[in-house]
Amino acid sequence: MTFVVLTLCFMNFQLISTDFYMDIQEIMSVEKKCKPNCLFNHTEISSKTIDFFPRNCSKICGILVINSNTDLSENDLEDLFENVNGIYGGVKMENSSLTNISFLKSYPNNFNISCTVYGVSIINNSQLINLDAVKEFFFSIPFDECSFQVKNNPKLDANDLCEFGGVRDMVTLQVSGNLRDCGCRGDFITTDNILEYQNCTVLNGGLRLSNFSSSENLMALSKVKQIKGDVEIQWNNITGLFFLKSLTTILSTNGRGRKKVIVNIHDNYEMKRLGFEKINLFWDLYGGKFFINLQNLHPDFCLTIQEMMNFLAYVKFTNIQAKYCSQNLAKKIPYLTKPCAFSKLSSSEENCTALVGNVVVDANDGRYLYKLFKIKYIFGTLKIQYSKSDGLYFLTDLNYIGNLDASIPAVLIRSNNYLIKPNLPVIMNIISSSGQQAVIYDNQLLPTDYERCSLMSIGYDAEGYDIELDNQDCGKLSNGIFTGKYIVSLLFFLVALE
Ligand SMILES: *[C@@H]1O[C@H](CO)[C@@H](O)[C@H](O)[C@H]1NC(C)=O
Ligand SMILES: *[C@@H]1O[C@H](CO)[C@@H](O)[C@H](O)[C@H]1NC(C)=O
Ligand SMILES: *[C@@H]1O[C@H](CO)[C@@H](O)[C@H](O)[C@H]1NC(C)=O
Ligand SMILES: *[C@@H]1O[C@H](CO)[C@@H](O)[C@H](O)[C@H]1NC(C)=O
Numbered sequence: 446m447t448f449v450v451l452t453l454c455f456m457n458f459q460l461i462s463t464d465f466y467m468d469i470q471e472i473m474s475v476e477k478k479c480k481p482n483c484l485f486n487h488t489e490i491s492s493k494t495i496d497f498f499p500r501n502c503s504k505i506c507g508i509l510v511i512n513s514n515t516d517l518s519e520n521d522l523e524d525l526f527e528n529v530n531g532i533y534g535g536v537k538m539e540n541s542s543l544t545n546i547s548f549l550k551s552y553p554n555n556f557n558i559s560c561t562v563y564g565v566s567i568i569n570n571s572q573l574i575n576l577d578a579v580k581e582f583f584f585s586i587p588f589d590e591c592s593f594q595v596k597n598n599p600k601l602d603a604n605d606l607c608e609f610g611g612v613r614d615m616v617t618l619q620v621s622g623n624l625r626d627c628g629c630r631g632d633f634i635t636t637d638n639i640l641e642y643q644n645c646t647v648l649n650g651g652l653r654l655s656n657f658s659s660s661e662n663l664m665a666l667s668k669v670k671q672i673k674g675d676v677e678i679q680w681n682n683i684t685g686l687f688f689l690k691s692l693t694t695i696l697s698t699n700g701r702g703r704k705k706v707i708v709n710i711h712d713n714y715e716m717k718r719l720g721f722e723k724i725n726l727f728w729d730l731y732g733g734k735f736f737i738n739l740q741n742l743h744p745d746f747c748l749t750i751q752e753m754m755n756f757l758a759y760v761k762f763t764n765i766q767a768k769y770c771s772q773n774l775a776k777k778i779p780y781l782t783k784p785c786a787f788s789k790l791s792s793s794e795e796n797c798t799a800l801v802g803n804v805v806v807d808a809n810d811g812r813y814l815y816k817l818f819k820i821k822y823i824f825g826t827l828k829i830q831y832s833k834s835d836g837l838y839f840l841t842d843l844n845y846i847g848n849l850d851a852s853i854p855a856v857l858i859r860s861n862n863y864l865i866k867p868n869l870p871v872i873m874n875i876i877s878s879s880g881q882q883a884v885i886y887d888n889q890l891l892p893t894d895y896e897r898c899s900l901m902s903i904g905y906d907a908e909g910y911d912i913e914l915d916n917q918d919c920g921k922l923s924n925g926i927f928t929g930k931y932i933v934s935l936l937f938f939l940v941a942l943e
C-alpha cells in the first residue's frame with residue numbers, strides 16, 4: 446500500500462516536472478534570442494536554487510516559479526533581479542507569501558515578457574496586495590495573446606489591473622476570485638447599475654446593453670475608449686450609439702477562418718444611426734476577420750460614408766440592414782479627396798477618387814473609362830455590361846465597394862463578349878447588404894465547364910481570401926457551335942493533332 450502511494454506521489458511529481466522541463470525545452474527552441482547561459486532551469490526559486498540563477502543576463506530564459514518554498518524576501522529578489530529587464534518564458538507565482546512583485550521591473554523601461562510558451566499566472570497568494578508592477582509589463586507574442594491569470598489572491602485589489610499597460614489590450618485574460626477583480630465589466634451592465642460605469646475608459650468582457658428605454662443614463666459610457674470582447678446591443682429604445690462618443694477601438698479574439706459575430710446590434714427598433722464616426726479600429730488580435738451584424742433596426746437606419754469607409758478597412762458583415770444617409774459630398778470627408786456622385790460615366794466628373802451611386806460601365810463607355818482610373822471606393826454597386834473590353838484594367842485603383850442595396854449584388858459582370866480576364870486587380874474588401882459580393886453571367890469568352898470556372902476568381906480580399914463569386918454560367922453547356930469555348934477547345938484539338 447505504502448509502495449503504491451509512494452509510486453503515485455512520485456508519478457505525480459514526475460508529471461509536473463516533465464511538463465516543466467518540456468516547457469523549458471520549448472522555450473529554448475522557440476525563443477531564438479535566448480542565450481543558453483541565461484537559462485534558469487529549476488522548478489522553483491528558493492535559497493537552494495538561487496546559486497544557479499544566471500547573474501550576468503539582462504534577459505532570463507525560463508519559467509520563474511515562486512511558491513510556498515520560496516524562502517526569499519522581496520528585498521532578496523530585488524537584488525537578484527537588479528539587472529534583469531525581461532524574461533523569455535514566464536512567471537508562475539502560486540501559494541507564495543510575497544506581498545508584491547515589484548522586483549520584476551526595468552525602470553524607466555517596460556519589463557519585457559516574451560510569452561510564446563508560458564505567460565503569467567499569479568494564483569493563491571495569501572499575502573499579495575499589490576500588482577502595480579504588472580502595469581509596466583510589456584508582453585510580446587506573435588499573432589496571439591499571452592496567457593495571463595490572476596486568481597484567488599484574497600488580499601489583492603485588482604479593480605484597475607485591466608486598464609493599464611499591456612493588460613489593457615488583452616481580451617482573454619483571467620482575473621477572478623481576488624479581493625476585487627477588474628472593474629468596468631461591460632458584460633455586467635444593467636439598467637440599475639449603469640451609473641457606476643461613469644469613470645470607465647476600458648470595458649472588460651465586451652459590452653452588453655439591453656432593455657434601456659432611453660439613452661439618457663447611457664451617457665455614463667461616454668468616456669469608454671476601448672471595448673475588449675464581444676458587443677451585443679439589443680431590445681433598446683435608443684436612436685443611436687452617440688453615447689459611445691470616445692470609443693476608438695473594439696478588440697476581438699475570433700481567429701482565422703472563424704465567422705463568429707463580434708458586434709451584434711439587433712432589434713433596436715428606434716435606432717436610426719450608429720453614430721460610430723470616431724471608431725477607427727476594429728481589431729481581431731488573432732488575425733481573423735471582424736464580423737458585425739446590423740439587423741432589425743429602424744427602417745430609416747442609415748450609415749455615413751465615413752462609417753462605411755471604416756467598415757471597409759476591417760469588417761465583414763453577416764447582415765447589414767441599412768442604407769446610406771443622405772450626405773453633402775461637397776463637405777469634407779476625412780481621408781477622401783474627391784468623392785463624386787455617379788449618374789452615368791459619360792457625364793461623370795474627372796479625377797474622382799470615390800463614386801457614390803450605382804456605377805454602370807456600358808456598351809458605349811469605352812472612351813470614358815479613364816474616368817475610373819483613380820477610383821478607390823465605390824459607395825454603391827458596380828455593373829459592367831456589353832463592354833468591348835477584354836479586362837477590367839480600368840479599375841486599377843479600386844480597393845473597396847460598399848453596397849447597401851439588398852436587391853442587387855455589389856458587382857455584376859454580364860454580357861461582355863470580349864472579356865477574358867474578369868479580375869479586379871487590387872480589390873481589398875466588398876461589403877454587400879444583398880449578401881452577394883460578385884455575380885457574373887453571359888460573358889462568352891469565359892469558361893463554363895465546372896473545372897475551369899471553379900478556378901476563376903475576381904480577386905482576393907485584404908486577408909487573401911477569395912471574393913465570393915457567383916458564376917451563373919458555371920456548368921452551363923455551350924449553346925452554339927461558335928461559342929468562344931468551343932473555338933478554344935477546337936484549337937486545342939487541332940494543336941493536339943499536329
Ligand atoms: C533542464 O534540466 C533538466 C533536469 O536536470 C534536464 O533534463 C534538461 O535537459 C534541462 N533542459 C535544458 C534545456 O537544459
Ligand atoms: C559574468 O561576467 C563576468 C565578466 O564579464 C565573467 O567574468 C563571469 O564569469 C560571468 N559569470 C557568469 C556566471 O557567467
Ligand atoms: C497551493 O496550496 C493549495 C492549498 O493548500 C494546494 O491545494 C495546491 O496544490 C498548492 N499549489 C501548489 C502549486 O503548491
Ligand atoms: C514590495 O514589498 C517590499 C517588501 O515588503 C517593500 O519594501 C516594497 O515597498 C513593496 N513595493 C511596493 C510597490 O509595494
Ligand SMILES: *[C@@H]1O[C@H](CO)[C@@H](O)[C@H](O)[C@H]1NC(C)=O
Pocket residue numbers: 478555557558559583585
Ligand atoms: C521585447 O522582446 C521582444 C522579443 O525579444 C522584442 O521583439 C521586443 O522588441 C521587446 N520589446 C521591448 C519593449 O523591449
Ligand SMILES: *[C@@H]1O[C@H](CO)[C@@H](O)[C@H](O)[C@H]1NC(C)=O
Pocket residue numbers: 539540568569597
Ligand atoms: C489554489 O487553491 C485552491 C484551494 O485551496 C486549490 O484547489 C487550487 O488547486 C490551487 N491552485 C493552484 C494553482 O495552486
Ligand SMILES: *[C@@H]1O[C@H](CO)[C@@H](O)[C@H](O)[C@H]1NC(C)=O
Pocket residue numbers: 640641642643644
Ligand atoms: C469617478 O471618479 C471620481 C473622481 O475620482 C469619483 O469621485 C467618483 O466617485 C467616481 N465615480 C464612480 C462611479 O466610480
Ligand SMILES: *[C@@H]1O[C@H](CO)[C@@H](O)[C@H](O)[C@H]1NC(C)=O
Pocket residue numbers: 635636655656680
Ligand atoms: C431584458 O428584458 C427581457 C424581456 O423582458 C428579459 O428576458 C431579459 O432578462 C432582460 N435583460 C436584461 C439584461 O435586463
Ligand SMILES: *[C@@H]1O[C@H](CO)[C@@H](O)[C@H](O)[C@H]1NC(C)=O
Pocket residue numbers: 658659682715
Ligand atoms: C421609446 O422612446 C420614444 C421617445 O424617445 C417614446 O416615445 C416611446 O414611448 C419609447 N418606447 C418605449 C417602448 O419605451
Ligand SMILES: *[C@@H]1O[C@H](CO)[C@@H](O)[C@H](O)[C@H]1NC(C)=O
Pocket residue numbers: 795796
Ligand atoms: C485631372 O487630373 C489631371 C492630371 O492630374 C489634370 O491634368 C486635369 O486637368 C484634371 N481634370 C480635371 C477636370 O480636374
